[in-house]
Amino acid sequence: MRVRRVVTTRAGGASRPPYDSFNLGDHVGDDEGDVHANRRRLAAELGLPEPRLAWMEQVHGRTATVVDGTETTAAEATDALVTAEPGVALVVLVADCVPVLLADPEAGVVAAVHAGRVGTRVGVVPAALDAMRELGAEPARTEALLGPAICGDCYEVPAAMAADVEQHVPGSATRTRRGTSGLDLRAGLWQQLAAHGVGRIGVDPRCTAEDRTLFSYRRDGTTGRIAGVTWLEA
Numbered sequence: 001m002r003v004r005r006v007v008t009t010r011a012g013g014a015s016r017p018p019y020d021s022f023n024l025g026d027h028v029g030d031d032e033g034d035v036h037a038n039r040r041r042l043a044a045e046l047g048l049p050e051p052r053l054a055w056m057e058q059v060h061g062r063t064a065t066v067v068d069g070t071e072t073t074a075a076e077a078t079d080a081l082v083t084a085e086p087g088v089a090l091v092v093l094v095a096d097c098v099p100v101l102l103a104d105p106e107a108g109v110v111a112a113v114h115a116g117r118v119g120t121r122v123g124v125v126p127a128a129l130d131a132m133r134e135l136g137a138e139p140a141r142t143e144a145l146l147g148p149a150i151c152g153d154c155y156e157v158p159a160a161m162a163a164d165v166e167q168h169v170p171g172s173a174t175r176t177r178r179g180t181s182g183l184d185l186r187a188g189l190w191q192q193l194a195a196h197g198v199g200r201i202g203v204d205p206r207c208t209a210e211d212r213t214l215f216s217y218r219r220d221g222t223t224g225r226i227a228g229v230t231w232l233e234a
Contacts, residue, residue, distance in 0.1 A: 001086070002233040003103040003110060006046065007147050007204060008226045009213045013038040015224060023215070023224025025093050030224060046089060046229065053089045053229075054081050060118040064111070064131040079114040080128035084135045087234035091227050095215040096155075096208050098185050099147035099228030100125055102198075104137035110230045117157070120185050120192075121168045129196055139197035147228045148214055151207035152184025153177040155218070 013022030014037040019030040024042060026035045043050040054067045055074035064080035069088035075081060081090040090112035092099045097116035103109070111128045113119075129139060152174035157165075159181040165188070166173035172188030175181065186203055193201050208216040208226075215224045 001105050001108045003105050003143070004046075004089075004229075004231050004233060005101050005103075005145055006227075006229045007099065008042065008229075010215050010224060010226060011213060013041065018220060018222050019224040022226075024091070024227045025095075025225030028224060029222060042227065042229075043089075046231075048087065048089055048231070052087055052231075053091055054083070055091050056081050056114070058093065058114045060114075060116050062119060062122045062124040062127045064113075064124070064127045066131060066135065079119050079124045080111055080131065082109065082111040082128060082131040082135065083232075084109045086232040089229050089231035091229050093225040093227055094147070094149065094208070095217040095223055095225050096150040098149040098189060099226075100128070100189065101145040101147065101228050101230040102128060102132060103143050103230060103232075104132060104141045105143070106141050107132075107136040107138065108232055109135045109137040110232055112228060112230050115185060115189060117161075117165060117183060117185065120172070120189060121165050123168075125189060125192060126196060129198070140199045142198045143200045144193050144198050144202065145228075146186045146189055146201070146203045148204050148206040148208050148211070148226070149186055150209045150216065150218055151205075152182050152187060154207055154209040155183045155185070156180050157183050
């Protein structure tokens with residue numbers, strides 16, 4: 001089964017500064033009508049009916065929720081969406097956190113994961129892999145894309161915080177370009193996925209803090225959200 005993956009940028013939408021312009025987050029203070037217009041455009045560009053886009057209320061946890069396209073509201077208090085239903089597009093919103101898009105094409109199972117510092121630490125990606133396995137997916141057949149996120153050169157955190165995340169997700173701790181303690185969540189997640197037997201892991205190298213075509217909370221404070229989207233072609 002063919003798997004589709006899309007990562008948006010901040011260009012081409014209806015939102016006004018500081019959300020300019022293709023903000024897809026409805027929880028960041030942007031005009032509700034502008035966000036809805038952007039979400040309608042996203043569905044149109046993907047060639048999918050708007051109700052077939054599945055959203056989630058991201059809370060920096062480790063809950064993975066299975067959806068089938070019949071849902072009428074965003075999945076509550078979850079940070080991973082999983083489906084085996086063709087034509088249901090799973091959406092993860094980020095502005096520095098890592099959007100993780102997972103797929104087992106043979107089993108016909110996909111997942112979209114919101115992996116920020118807290119979610120990474122508590123194991124949201126393994127939780128998504130477990131939910132995928134319950135639908136027939138296998139890690140060895142699974143493909144992963146780690147999307148745009150703040151890089152280890154830019155993501156400065158207190159030394160104790162870096163050490164704590166490193167303890168739970170080895171490979172995450174780093175030094176920033178300023179020589180201070182930092183985190184490279186994509187590096188840690190890469191190692192975590194490999195340790196769980198995931199067969200193919202790709203990384204989008206763009207840093208949200210450095211690339212102004214992307215939204216970054218660390219860089220701008222009040223800002224919008226880009227999306228990582230994945231679905232099975234019907």
